[in-house]
Structure formats: structure tokens, C-alpha cells
Amino acid sequence: xxxxxxxxxxxxxxxxxxxxxxxxxxxxxxxxxxxxxxxxxxxxxxxxxxxxxxxxxxxxxxxxxxxxxxxxxxxxxxxxxxxxxxxxxxxxxxxxxxxxxxxxxxxxxxxxxxxxxxxxxxxxxxxxxxxxxxxxxxxxxxxxxxxxxxxxxxxxxxxxxxxxxxxxxxxxxxxxxxxxxxxxxxxxxxxxxxxxxxxxxxxxxxxxxxxxxxxxxxxxxxxxxxxxxxxxxxxxxxxxxxxxxxxxxxxxxxxxxxxxxxxxxxxxxxxxxxxxxxxxxxxxxxxxxxxxxxxxxxxxxxxxxxxxxxxxxxxxxxxxxxxxxxxxxxxxxxxxxxxxxxxxxxxxxxxxxxxxxxxxxxxxxxxxxxxxxxxxxxxxxxxxxxxxxxxxxxx
Amino acid sequence: xxxxxxxxxxxxxxxxxxxxxxxxxxxxxxxxxxxxxxxxxxxxxxxxxxxxxxxxxxxxxxxxxxxxxxxxxxxxxxxxxxxxxxxxxxxxxxxxxxxxxxxxxxxxxxxxxxxx
Numbered sequence: 001x002x003x004x005x006x007x008x009x010x011x012x013x014x015x016x017x018x019x020x021x022x023x024x025x026x027x028x029x030x031x032x033x034x035x036x037x038x039x040x041x042x043x044x045x046x047x048x049x050x051x052x053x054x055x056x057x058x059x060x061x062x063x064x065x066x067x068x069x070x071x072x073x074x075x076x077x078x079x080x081x082x083x084x085x086x087x088x089x090x091x092x093x094x095x096x097x098x099x100x101x102x103x104x105x106x107x108x109x110x111x112x113x114x115x116x117x118x119x120x121x122x123x124x125x126x127x128x129x130x131x132x133x134x135x136x137x138x139x140x141x142x143x144x145x146x147x148x149x150x151x152x153x154x155x156x157x158x159x160x161x162x163x164x165x166x167x168x169x170x171x172x173x174x175x176x177x178x179x180x181x182x183x184x185x186x187x188x189x190x191x192x193x194x195x196x197x198x199x200x201x202x203x204x205x206x207x208x209x210x211x212x213x214x215x216x217x218x219x220x221x222x223x224x225x226x227x228x229x230x231x232x233x234x235x236x237x238x239x240x241x242x243x244x245x246x247x248x249x250x251x252x253x254x255x256x257x258x259x260x261x262x263x264x265x266x267x268x269x270x271x272x273x274x275x276x277x278x279x280x281x282x283x284x285x286x287x288x289x290x291x292x293x294x295x296x297x298x299x300x301x302x303x304x305x306x307x308x309x310x311x312x313x314x315x316x317x318x319x320x321x322x323x324x325x326x327x328x329x330x331x332x333x334x335x336x337x338x339x340x341x342x343x344x345x346x347x348x349x350x351x352x353x354x355x356x357x358x359x360x361x362x363x364x365x366x367x368x369x370x371x372x373x374x375x376x377x378x379x380x381x382x383x384x385x386x387x388x389x390x391x392x393x394x395x
Numbered sequence: 396x397x398x399x400x401x402x403x404x405x406x407x408x409x410x411x412x413x414x415x416x417x418x419x420x421x422x423x424x425x426x427x428x429x430x431x432x433x434x435x436x437x438x439x440x441x442x443x444x445x446x447x448x449x450x451x452x453x454x455x456x457x458x459x460x461x462x463x464x465x466x467x468x469x470x471x472x473x474x475x476x477x478x479x480x481x482x483x484x485x486x487x488x489x490x491x492x493x494x495x496x497x498x499x500x501x502x503x504x505x506x507x508x509x510x511x
């Protein structure tokens with residue numbers, strides 16, 4: 001039997017890690033680390049897991065230890081946030097390039113500077129070209145569920161890529177919510193045993209990881225990463241399907257809400273999607289045909305599927321919790337990629353972008369409602385007055 | 396570019412065949428070449444122990460140092476510097492000079508006239 005517990009998002013992730021019982025967790029133990037690692041350290045001390053827990057001196061070392069352990073054939077997990085991820089940078093790329101199926105809990109927080117510890121998505125958006133699979137989670141429940149699925153996705157023979165499971169810093173990572181925790185044995189059964197194909201510790205078959213790889217083969221190895229990313233979408237769907245059946249959930253590439261008969265929609269990830277759902281219901285009660293799309297899988301980006309889901313709309317607003325400085329109109333990365341995807345798949349509904357919530361600035365229903373009212377006006381007139389709005393910034 | 400396609404090579408740049416570095420000929424990088432005055436060699440195998448590229452050839456049957464694998468030797472000179480004082484028969488000679496007249500170089504080493 002599963003139980004319902006009052007857990008923070010961090011605790012939910014730590015609970016998932018306890019149930020998964022990875023062989024190795026390497027993580028930097030102090031800020032910008034999240035409580036996840038603190039809770040997990042208790043599980044290690046209490047003997048609830050067999051994990052070799054490596055408390056390293058920096059995030060660069062954390063990811064390096066993860067790569068080494070993964071190459072050795074271990075099931076490996078880590079957790080970080082914001083500048084911690086930034087310090088991992090070099091090795092984040094190496095983990096994906098060496099095809100190490102590492103699972104990382106990533107609590108999305110603003111990058112410095114000026115110094116800030118609160119929520120936005122500038123950390124994860126920086127790693128979008130690194131070769132990692134990126135999953136977004138609206139709340140602790142989804143972070144927990146995604147973490148369990150991430151193990152299966154990353155270790156799948158057709159994928160072998162690391163996965164980052166994101167949730168919003170403080171807003172969900174530190175907020176206590178009701179989380180359905182599945183039975184330990186059922187989770188263990190779902191993730192199964194990891195059978196690494198190329199373990200460094202398999203002394204009968206000596207091998208080398210990460211050798212020099214010049215102009216003669218590097219390119220081919222990058223092409224292989226593309227192939228793995230292409231397979232990942234199908235694997236994410238299959239693992240999701242199995243998970244949904246077993247745990248009675250509904251995970252796909254993204255989650256539509258009252259979208260089918262909508263005329264306009266907002267696209268927004270993580271916790272803000274929960275707030276937007278309330279606004280949708282409120283506006284629907286006024287008779288306005290509004291909907292919501294919450295992306296779950298950001299890498300690989302499901303362009304075709306998003307176009308199919310949004311193609312019937314008269315106008316679309318994207319909400320971005322980060323800025324791609326210097327990009328087209330200084331828009332946010334989600335808008336930029338979605339605009340390209342829709343245009344190339346023949347969807348020509350007018351689109352606008354709303355940057356919001358940087359550095360943990362609150363986003364309240366009234367503001368999301370203003371986005372819906374704007375996009376309803378765009379649908380009516382067909383005119384985009386302003387492509388990018390910096391929502392609620394003080395002038 | 397000639398080579399195997401991406402579908403037919405191990406993923407992630409992994410090398411699954413132990414010891415295949417021998418197929419990668421790196422001798423062309425060399426700016427210096429080790430030469431040995433064979434007559435004075437005491438076959439202590441210090442060079443064999445220290446060579447970072449396994450480029451010291453050994454005649455195992457007769458327990459003799461047999462020369463250098465110049466297809467892999469990068470001319471680092473470790474063998475020349477480790478060659479013991481009572482022998483000092485390995486010298487690292489400029490590649491150009493060694494190519495032009497290795498015999499002369501070896502004779503100079505044997506006569507104790509060669510400079511590093």
C-alpha cells in the first residue's frame with residue numbers, strides 16, 4: 001500500500017532516492033545544495049540505504065565522481081541547484097558525452113549575480129545543449145515520480161544519457177505538500193536492477209572511457225548522442241505508460257489542461273502551471289475559452305507533438321522563468337524554441353512571451369490572469385503589440 | 396573522411412579493445428630519437444621500466460635490451476636520462492641528425508663524444 005505523507009519537494013526526492021537505493025551518490029554537502037542531500041545523508045547514517053555516499057569538496061568534483069562511478073558500472077545519483085550546477089559545467093557535458101546514465105535532482109534557482117538563492121530557471125536553461133534529458137515537475141509528487149522514472153529512462157539501452165529532474169526552488173522544494181509515497185518494494189521492482197553493459201570494473205573485458213577523440217571520430221560520437229536523444233522520447237513515453245499503469249498517474253511529454261476546445265493557451269512549466277490551472281478554471285467560469293499546456297519533457301524537445309497540441313489555438317502565450325540575453329527580442333528560451341517549433345510545423349498562431357518570476361519574484365493568479373486577458377486580446381485582433389513582456393517588473 | 400561510421404563504433408568514445416593503442420603510430424611526433432651504443436649496454440632494463448610508451452624492445456629469450464620501437468617512441472628522452480651512470484649508452488639525439496647519420500651518432504656515443 002502506498003501512503004500519503006506531508007513532505008517538502010526535497011524530502012519527496014530524498015524519499016525516492018532512499019527507495020531507489022543507488023550504488024553511489026556524490027554531492028556537495030553545503031549551499032547551494034538542497035536539503036535533499038541532508039535527508040539522504042541521514043538515510044545513509046541510519047543504514048536505510050547501502051549507498052556509497054561521497055561528500056565532495058565542490059560540484060565539479062561531485063559530477064566527476066558521478067562520472068567515474070557510473071563508468072565503473074554503478075547506479076549513480078546526485079543533487080544540485082543554481083550555481084552548484086554552474087560549477088559542474090564542464091563535467092555535465094562529459095557525463096552526457098561519455099553516456100553515463102546519472103540521475104540528478106535539480107532544484108531550479110537563479111544564477112548569480114547579484115547573489116540570489118530563489119527560484120528561476122536560469123540554471124537548467126544553461127544546460128539545455130549539454131546532452132542531458134530534462135524533465136520538469138510541478139510539485140514534490142511529480143519530482144518524486146519523475147525521479148523514479150528517470151532511472152529507467154537513463155539506463156535504457158537505447159538511451160544511456162543522464163537525466164535532470166527539475167522542480168522549483170523553495171516554491172516546491174521547501175513547501176510541504178501531500179505526496180503519495182509508494183511502497184518501497186514496488187518502487188524497487190519498478191526501477192529494477194541496473195545491468196551496466198560496459199563496466200570499468202569488468203576486469204575480464206578491459207576498456208577505456210574518455211580517451212582522446214579527435215576530428216576523426218569525435219563527430220561520429222556526437223551523432224550517436226543525437227540518436228540516443230531521438231530514442232529518448234519513445235523511451236520516456238514507454239516508461240511513463242508503465243508508470244501510469246502501476247501508480248495510476250498520467251505522465252506524457254506534456255500535460256494539457258482544458259486545451260482541447262480552448263481558443264488561447266498559456267505554456268508554462270513547473271509550479272506556476274499549478275497556479276495557472278486555477279486561473280484557467282476561474283476564466284472558464286466566465287465563459288472564456290482558455291487552456292494550459294505544461295511541458296514536462298524539455299529535452300528532448302517534443303516539437304511535433306507540441307505543434308499538434310497547440311495547432312488549433314488562435315493565440316499562444318509562453319511564460320518563461322529565465323531570459324536568453326541577447327537572443328531574439330531578449331525573449332526566454334522556452335518561447336524561442338516553441339516559436340521555432342510551431343513555425344516549422346505550420347502553426348502560425350500569434351505568440352507572445354512573458355518573462356516572470358526572476359530571482360524568486362512571486363507570481364500570483366492576478367498576473368497570470370493578465371496574461372490570459374492579453375492573449376485573448378491578441379486572438380481577437382490578431383495583432384501582437386509586444387512580443388516580449390517582462391511581467392510585473394517595476395518601471 | 397575515411398573511417399568507420401557512427402553506427403559501428405562503441406558509444407561515447409569507449410575503447411573496448413585492450414591494448415589497441417599499438418595500432419596508433421605516434422612516432423612521427425618525435426623531435427628527438429634515442430640511440431644506444433649497443434656494445435656498452437649492461438641490459439639493466441631501467442629504460443624498459445621507465446619508458447612511458449612501452450617502446451623499449453626486449454629480446455626476452457636472451458634477456459637483452461634489443462632497441463627502440465620507433466613507430467611509437469615520442470622521443471621524450473626518459474630512457475636516456477635513466478640510463479645508469481656506469482653505462483650511459485642511451486642518448487637522445489635530434490631526429491634530423493639521427494635520420495641523416497645514425498651510424499655516426501652511435502659511434503660518437505660509443506666513443507663518449509656525443510652530447511645530449
